Amino acid sequence: MAKEEILEKVKEVRNAPSCYEGLKKVCDEYLAAAGTAQEAGVSKKLKAELKEDVCSIDHVIPFFESEEGAKVFGADQAKALSKAAHEAKDKGVKYCICPACTAGGWLLDHQDEF
Numbered sequence: 153m154a155k156e157e158i159l160e161k162v163k164e165v166r167n168a169p170s171c172y173e174g175l176k177k178v179c180d181e182y183l184a185a186a187g188t189a190q191e192a193g194v195s196k197k198l199k200a201e202l203k204e205d206v207c208s209i210d211h212v213i214p215f216f217e218s219e220e221g222a223k224v225f226g227a228d229q230a231k232a233l234s235k236a237a238h239e240a241k242d243k244g245v246k247y248c249i250c251p252a253c254t255a256g257g258w259l260l261d262h263q264d265e266f
Contacts, residue, residue, distance in 0.1 A: 158266045159186060161255045162198070168251035175205050175252070199263050206256040207248040209241045 165171055166179035178194075178201045185194040215221045216234035225233060233249075240249050247257030259266075 155186075155266075158259070158262070159183065161259050161262075164255035165202075165252050165259065168255065170250035171252035172205070175201055175256075195266055199260075202256045202260050202263075206253045206260055209237055209245055209247060209249070212248040212250075212253075213237045213241070 162179050162182055166176050166183070171179075178198050182191075182194045182198045185191045213234060216225070216230050216237055221230040221233070224230070237249055247253045247260075
């Protein structure tokens with residue numbers, strides 16, 4: 153695995169509209185520390201944050217189907233997200249289908265490489 157691929161995925165997480173500020177901050181720290189003596193420590197911090205923040209597909213489906221999900225996304229969008237999440241799960245996707253979780257899940261699957 154090329155270091156560039158890891159850095160690109162971190163940037164994808166960081167720049168995703170669905171990424172919350174706390175995770176963006178840790179991504180920024182990692183990107184700034186890449187290639188320095190601080191990288192290993194910040195890498196551990198990033199992995200811990202990803203484990204805490206990246207949602208599983210099994211976690212988001214009930215949210216999309218809930219009243220709260222309908223309030224957050226609107227009923228039609230929540231229904232569409234639920235359908236898309238079920239289709240993704242049927243294809244073997246294990247993380248939430250939002251851009252931050254998709255890239256973050258990839259990083260979790262490759263966490264032994266950075």
